[in-house]
Amino acid sequence: MKAIVYDFSVPKYVAAKGLGRYFPSLYYGKPSALKLKEVQPPSLPGLRWIKVKPILAGICGTDMGAIFYKSSPALTPFTSFPSILGHEVVGIVTATGPAVTRVKPGDRIAIDPFISCTVREIDDPCPACQAGLHCLCRHSGSSAGLAPGMIMGFCRDLPGAWAEAFVAHESMAIPVPEQLSDRLAVLIEPLSVGLHAVLRHPPQAGERVLVIGGGMMAFAVVAALRLLDIPCHVTHYCRRTFQKEMSLKLGTDKVVQNKKELEEDLLTIPSTGKYQPLIGPSVYTGGYDVVYDCVGTRQTLHDAIHVTRDRGQIVLVGAAGTVPALDWTFVWAKELSIHGSLGYGKEKWQGEELSTHELLIRLLLKHPGYPLEDLVTHEFPLEAYQEAIKANADRGAYQSVKTVFRIFDPSVPE
Ligand SMILES: [Zn+2]
Numbered sequence: 001m002k003a004i005v006y007d008f009s010v011p012k013y014v015a016a017k018g019l020g021r022y023f024p025s026l027y028y029g030k031p032s033a034l035k036l037k038e039v040q041p042p043s044l045p046g047l048r049w050i051k052v053k054p055i056l057a058g059i060c061g062t063d064m065g066a067i068f069y070k071s072s073p074a075l076t077p078f079t080s081f082p083s084i085l086g087h088e089v090v091g092i093v094t095a096t097g098p099a100v101t102r103v104k105p106g107d108r109i110a111i112d113p114f115i116s117c118t119v120r121e122i123d124d125p126c127p128a129c130q131a132g133l134h135c136l137c138r139h140s141g142s143s144a145g146l147a148p149g150m151i152m153g154f155c156r157d158l159p160g161a162w163a164e165a166f167v168a169h170e171s172m173a174i175p176v177p178e179q180l181s182d183r184l185a186v187l188i189e190p191l192s193v194g195l196h197a198v199l200r201h202p203p204q205a206g207e208r209v210l211v212i213g214g215g216m217m218a219f220a221v222v223a224a225l226r227l228l229d230i231p232c233h234v235t236h237y238c239r240r241t242f243q244k245e246m247s248l249k250l251g252t253d254k255v256v257q258n259k260k261e262l263e264e265d266l267l268t269i270p271s272t273g274k275y276q277p278l279i280g281p282s283v284y285t286g287g288y289d290v291v292y293d294c295v296g297t298r299q300t301l302h303d304a305i306h307v308t309r310d311r312g313q314i315v316l317v318g319a320a321g322t323v324p325a326l327d328w329t330f331v332w333a334k335e336l337s338i339h340g341s342l343g344y345g346k347e348k349w350q351g352e353e354l355s356t357h358e359l360l361i362r363l364l365l366k367h368p369g370y371p372l373e374d375l376v377t378h379e380f381p382l383e384a385y386q387e388a389i390k391a392n393a394d395r396g397a398y399q400s401v402k403t404v405f406r407i408f409d410p411s412v413p414e
Pocket residue numbers: 060061062063087088
């Protein structure tokens with residue numbers, strides 16, 4: 001079968017880091033870590049495993065981080081390669097092991113790609129998994145059951161969905177109700193990440209919220225705020241006009257596209273003030289109650305720290321790594337709280353405790369017609385993976401939000 005294999009090596013890394021700026025093919029062309037290959041189709045590795053034929057599989061920021069070598073080296077103990085990338089997927093179950101009870105062949109499912117103690121088939125699960133927070137599994141660096149890895153596609157023993165077939169543990173299956181289209185179902189994974197981020201610190205009614213970023217994560221956070229029907233005022237800071245239009249369609253109250261517009265919006269919040277330090281950019285008193293930074297660069301972290309009110313909350317959704325020269329003054333001088341957010345897990349919502357995916361699917365069914373499918377802006381066949389990567393990297397030129405691989409089309413008879 002065809003698959004996009006990612007094989008990290010230090011020489012490729014060094015070449016791309018040195019020259020990738022001039023020769024982008026060092027990242028995703030012939031000499032890169034990424035290759036479309038003919039590989040052996042996977043077979044079921046255990047009694048509780050299932051085989052899946054992907055329909056659509058998304059490209060995510062984590063994949064781009066690996067392809068462009070931007071992920072922090074701090075995470076390398078929690079990955080193992082070579083592997084097949086791809087962890088956002090909707091597909092059809094084609095085979096099941098004899099002990100599988102959750103799904104049957106023919107079922108349409110999305111996948112929870114995080115590798116938990118259950119997936120590793122560890123009898124005595126770690127405290128994180130016991131608490132339902134499997135994304136924080138303490139075995140992700142171990143070789144128990146499977147090679148090290150936090151998610152499918154980043155684990156040598158659990159190749160991902162950029163392929164004509166993949167296998168998964170039955171606990172990873174998320175059955176998709178028939179009301180949800182394939183294009184919506186392929187977003188279940190990233191939308192769950194946005195929902196979990198919002199629930200790390202949900203705004204109160206009437207609060208002012210800022211969402212920073214123009215990528216899928218920012219839209220997933222905006223969507224979560226609206227799907228949860230939280231009556232808060234949402235400002236979305238994204239640069240491009242197509243992002244602005246998308247955001248307004250999803251129900252953002254205000255979109256700001258540059259520093260000046262952000263400051264104008266900030267100063268509409270009662271009791272905010274602007275001051276000019278001896279050197280450097282303006283500083284403010286007051287500000288947004290909750291800020292979701294869905295980018296995680298020096299600039300966005302700077303903005304988040306500077307425009308959050310005293311005792312306000314910052315949720316770090318973007319995968320920030322080493323951030324040079326960040327001024328932390330207002331973290332203590334305004335007693336800010338910064339919450340990290342990873343994946344999903346168990347949520348408390350309106351007196352109930354349930355998984356993020358369960359809550360998301362319930363909310364999606366409650367809001368039919370909410371235009372989330374529009375976030376899937378580009379579809380490519382696996383063969384066109386180099387252009388797919390380009391479309392995802394150059395959001396401005398392609399006007400892309402979520403780029404996906406179309407691996408098979410259920411409406412076309414085989
Ligand atoms: Zn992802």
